[in-house]
Amino acid sequence: MAQLYRASEPDVLKSLLGRASTSPDSRQRIMGHASGLLADLRAAQNRGWVNQFLQEYRLNSSEGVALLSLAEAFLRVPDPETADLLIADKLGDADWRAHAGRSNSKLVNSATWGLVVGRVLVGEGPSGPLRRLISRAGEPFVRQAVGAAMKMMGEIFVMGRTIDEAMRRMKRGENKGFTASFDMLGEAARTFDDAGRYFQAYVGAIDAVGSDPAAGHSVSVKLSALHPRYEVARWNECVPALTEMLEALAVQAAAKNIALTVDAEESERLEMSLDIIGTVAALPSLKGWDGFGMAVQAYGKRARPVVAWANGLDRVMNVRLVKGAYWDSEIKRTQVEGLADYPLFTRKAATDVSYLAVAKDMLAAENIRPAFASHNALTVATILEWAGNSRDFEFQRLHGMGDGLYERLVRENGYHCRIYAPVGGHRDLLAYLVRRLLENGANSSFVHQLADARLSEDDILADPVAKVTLVGGTRHPSIPLPKDLFAPGHRNSSGLDLSDVATLKAAVAAVKQPVRVGSGTASPIQNAASGGEGLVQAAVARAHGAFPAWSATPVDDRAACLERLADLLEENRDRLMAICVQEAFKTIPDAIGEVREAADFCRYYAGEARARLQPVELPGPTGERNMLHIEGRGVWATIAPWNFPLAIFLGQTVAALVAGNTVVAKPAPQTPEIARFAVELAHRAGVPADALVLVTGGPDIGAALTADVRVMGVAFTGSTATAKRIARTLVENDDRPIVPLIAETGGINAMIVDSTALPEQVVADVLTSSFRSAGQRCSALRLLLVQEDVADTVIHMLQGAMDTLRLGDPADPATDVGPVIDRASYDKLMAYRAQVTDRTVKTLEAPAEGLFVPPTLVRLDRIEDLDQEWFGPILHVATWEAGKIGETIARVNAKGYGLTMGLHSRIARAAEVAEAAAAVGNLYINRSMIGAVVGSQPFGGEGLSGTGPKAGGPHYLYRFCAERAVSIDTTSAGGNATLLSLDEGGI
Numbered sequence: 001m002a003q004l005y006r007a008s009e010p011d012v013l014k015s016l017l018g019r020a021s022t023s024p025d026s027r028q029r030i031m032g033h034a035s036g037l038l039a040d041l042r043a044a045q046n047r048g049w050v051n052q053f054l055q056e057y058r059l060n061s062s063e064g065v066a067l068l069s070l071a072e073a074f075l076r077v078p079d080p081e082t083a084d085l086l087i088a089d090k091l092g093d094a095d096w097r098a099h100a101g102r103s104n105s106k107l108v109n110s111a112t113w114g115l116v117v118g119r120v121l122v123g124e125g126p127s128g129p130l131r132r133l134i135s136r137a138g139e140p141f142v143r144q145a146v147g148a149a150m151k152m153m154g155e156i157f158v159m160g161r162t163i164d165e166a167m168r169r170m171k172r173g174e175n176k177g178f179t180a181s182f183d184m185l186g187e188a189a190r191t192f193d194d195a196g197r198y199f200q201a202y203v204g205a206i207d208a209v210g211s212d213p214a215a216g217h218s219v220s221v222k223l224s225a226l227h228p229r230y231e232v233a234r235w236n237e238c239v240p241a242l243t244e245m246l247e248a249l250a251v252q253a254a255a256k257n258i259a260l261t262v263d264a265e266e267s268e269r270l271e272m273s274l275d276i277i278g279t280v281a282a283l284p285s286l287k288g289w290d291g292f293g294m295a296v297q298a299y300g301k302r303a304r305p306v307v308a309w310a311n312g313l314d315r316v317m318n319v320r321l322v323k324g325a326y327w328d329s330e331i332k333r334t335q336v337e338g339l340a341d342y343p344l345f346t347r348k349a350a351t352d353v354s355y356l357a358v359a360k361d362m363l364a365a366e367n368i369r370p371a372f373a374s375h376n377a378l379t380v381a382t383i384l385e386w387a388g389n390s391r392d393f394e395f396q397r398l399h400g401m402g403d404g405l406y407e408r409l410v411r412e413n414g415y416h417c418r419i420y421a422p423v424g425g426h427r428d429l430l431a432y433l434v435r436r437l438l439e440n441g442a443n444s445s446f447v448h449q450l451a452d453a454r455l456s457e458d459d460i461l462a463d464p465v466a467k468v469t470l471v472g473g474t475r476h477p478s479i480p481l482p483k484d485l486f487a488p489g490h491r492n493s494s495g496l497d498l499s500d501v502a503t504l505k506a507a508v509a510a511v512k513q514p515v516r517v518g519s520g521t522a523s524p525i526q527n528a529a530s531g532g533e534g535l536v537q538a539a540v541a542r543a544h545g546a547f548p549a550w551s552a553t554p555v556d557d558r559a560a561c562l563e564r565l566a567d568l569l570e571e572n573r574d575r576l577m578a579i580c581v582q583e584a585f586k587t588i589p590d591a592i593g594e595v596r597e598a599a600d601f602c603r604y605y606a607g608e609a610r611a612r613l614q615p616v617e618l619p620g621p622t623g624e625r626n627m628l629h630i631e632g633r634g635v636w637a638t639i640a641p642w643n644f645p646l647a648i649f650l651g652q653t654v655a656a657l658v659a660g661n662t663v664v665a666k667p668a669p670q671t672p673e674i675a676r677f678a679v680e681l682a683h684r685a686g687v688p689a690d691a692l693v694l695v696t697g698g699p700d701i702g703a704a705l706t707a708d709v710r711v712m713g714v715a716f717t718g719s720t721a722t723a724k725r726i727a728r729t730l731v732e733n734d735d736r737p738i739v740p741l742i743a744e745t746g747g748i749n750a751m752i753v754d755s756t757a758l759p760e761q762v763v764a765d766v767l768t769s770s771f772r773s774a775g776q777r778c779s780a781l782r783l784l785l786v787q788e789d790v791a792d793t794v795i796h797m798l799q800g801a802m803d804t805l806r807l808g809d810p811a812d813p814a815t816d817v818g819p820v821i822d823r824a825s826y827d828k829l830m831a832y833r834a835q836v837t838d839r840t841v842k843t844l845e846a847p848a849e850g851l852f853v854p855p856t857l858v859r860l861d862r863i864e865d866l867d868q869e870w871f872g873p874i875l876h877v878a879t880w881e882a883g884k885i886g887e888t889i890a891r892v893n894a895k896g897y898g899l900t901m902g903l904h905s906r907i908a909r910a911a912e913v914a915e916a917a918a919a920v921g922n923l924y925i926n927r928s929m930i931g932a933v934v935g936s937q938p939f940g941g942e943g944l945s946g947t948g949p950k951a952g953g954p955h956y957l958y959r960f961c962a963e964r965a966v967s968i969d970t971t972s973a974g975g976n977a978t979l980l981s982l983d984e985g986g987i
Helices: 009-020 024-045 049-056 062-076 080-091 106-123 129-137 141-157 163-170 192-210 232-256 267-281 303-311 327-336 348-364 377-387 407-411 426-441 446-450 464-470 501-511 522-528 532-552 555-571 573-584 588-612 647-658 672-684 699-707 720-732 759-775 791-802 823-835 885-893 908-917
Strands: 179-184 218-221 259-262 292-297 317-322 368-373 394-398 416-423 616-618 624-632 635-639 662-666 692-694 711-717 741-744 750-753 783-787 840-843 856-859 874-880 900-904 922-925 961-969
Touching (some): 009 348, 024 377, 024 407, 062 080, 062 141, 163 179, 163 416, 179 192, 192 218, 192 232, 232 259, 232 501, 259 317, 267 292, 267 303, 292 303, 292 368, 303 348, 303 368, 317 348, 348 368, 348 377, 348 464, 407 416, 501 588, 532 624, 532 635, 532 662, 532 692, 532 699, 555 573, 573 672, 588 647, 635 699, 647 662, 647 672, 647 711, 699 711, 750 885, 759 791, 759 874, 783 791, 783 885, 791 840, 791 856, 900 908, 908 922
Parallel strands (some): 179 218, 259 292, 317 368, 368 394, 394 416, 635 662, 662 692, 750 783, 783 874, 856 874, 900 922
Antiparallel strands (some): 616 624, 840 856
């Protein structure tokens, strides 16, 4: 099974195509049956205002997107002011009038006219006639109408707010003949309290469904709702806990004589899921109970082996086959982490082929009771053809979707269909609703194609096997492999798939290999720099002497050195990671990121140099040749920080080198060994030993280096105070040339959260932004600003999520927060924590040994109460008033720093305000605030946070260069040969 995880798409599809194929006679019968099902579906689509409304406002229209965005956020907004802003944002720009009167449903047309009027209302100025009407009528009725509509939309896709309500609804006439699998809404628990609440919801659902076992209903369980850290790195913690909880639920369901199905999760959780399911399936207490089951996602390359695994268990298993629920997020995760290939198929037709091949396996399996979840008429018709007269299986569909597909099969032909029926309140609905609508509204989905009048029946029912065969099983051309994500500019760096157990074990073993590192104390640092100022002068002299030859080296050759260095970094990844973990106390994911970023800098700057540092011929009058040459300046000093001891150290250094400069590179005194090995690799890659010279030591070494008048530029990353000292040094000597300083410093980085934001997403991003790397990133979140209307909710959830963090050995994959870098940092942070004890609302226990600063949450009365950066896992939180986002951003700007800022909001205009007003180098909207990617998110600040240009961006290399213009009069020999030799221009 493991070999298929990241296998190439064509290779995986080879075995599936034959299994999914049908004979010409079967194909003809399938098409006939599918055509009838298609007619039933289309007839159902024209019944009821809901179906017609969804057809009218599809997700490929701006209006459909607006409605989806409004539905996702509106019901969780508690304050009327923000609710009005959200309505105005989503309704104000869409062209509702274009939809007026187009539907066959009077109710849909009435709703459309309501949207037209709503746009007029939200689009008018305060003195417009309809605004005046509202003012006289009292509370804006638009908000009330939208609220009612959003609740109605929720009811379409959720069977009931409670399990009792859902069971009552299943008894209605439209559900006659169908059974249900009730899913208690809850995507993924962020806290242990959430997990406990979801577990009790499942217990209650099993009790309720078990009160009437003859009805045939069942319950579905999502494991990620039962544990807030359901991830491979926490295997030893979450798998036993989840096994115990699933066992309890299964024993309860068996006693009630109802079925229980474990829902599918993202691909990285598959091995954990199988471990848990397999353990519970083998329990002697459940022997004889045939109600246990699991879901399998056909879009996964491992779907077929998973079904074979389920068939090999010593019991009957109910297996629900679905197309897949996390396709877009799986694609992005694979790209972000730089993995070898995708765990799923990139074409919808390939997923359909996989589904059919797995379905055929399930029909033939001895120990599997199949359930086929699909809204696709061709898929259903194919399964009916293969099953023949058998009824020993069931179909499934989502509540609120696929109406008309199964009614005739159930009520006239004796087939069984189960409705997957979500149960929960509006708050829990939102994430589920968006995912379901996005899946079924995508251009490639059957539901979407059914509503597209431009597609013929043959188009809709086209054979997926033929489609995949036609393209040779290749990947979708718009979804490149992660390594080609930035092509043709540069090759993306390779990551490690830590969700793969074997890969994770190998990474742990690698980072525990002993490497030579200093203790981080003063004595070995001084020993390393025993030459003092003389050492620095000698290093600068070497680099100064090497400058003419290196500067004359063609830019292509210099760039090639960088590319070889990138390859060497990846070849030596294990040792580099080990040094990062042991010397800089980086966790394993951070160590991987460090190596990747360093390699990305090398390849990106190599490509940029080839493209941007070539001579440029400029326009001018005839008889004149004008050229702009871009040359190196001389010796550069690069001074790197300890928090990115490889990535920033090399990023600054290779940028200077590829621009034609020589470099004297100084790492932070806490992390010399990683720098030594990086320089060794650079020399092996072809950079001359005298073109890149390493000096190590403390502040005195840095001061001597920047004071040397032969240094023609300084690139520095560190504190604002040190950057100012360097700036003064560079201008104090009147005889010294005016040289550039590139400084990247810290910041009081704020994240602003309004009441439209999804709290679960906010909390996940806050944890990452504040506490990853023990808060020791320049970009880390320091100040969380939450709209006061939702502050209590967000802070309470954040406190619970902090309880899931683990402090410990950074070489342990379960560790979230390692120690801080040295005793000085530890003492400073702990002293500050002692000062703010009365304002601390949450902190954690830390290990007794080691420099561990506990993650701490500090409540502030005002934004202005935080006036300096605390470089560690300490987060401050304050509130702001609804409607004052611009003023809030201005108050943050007033602090003078300008590195990063975050915004969580579903209001597009809020994002526009932030983009226009935030005086920061990097603004992150609806995501975490760390992890800038080279070439994608150039990094660097302004104000007290740096000078620019931004590292990893298209303007960075120019700062390392001197520009020299040369103008030549080509007529000086007596005439303009070029002008005189012109022909007659076609006459």
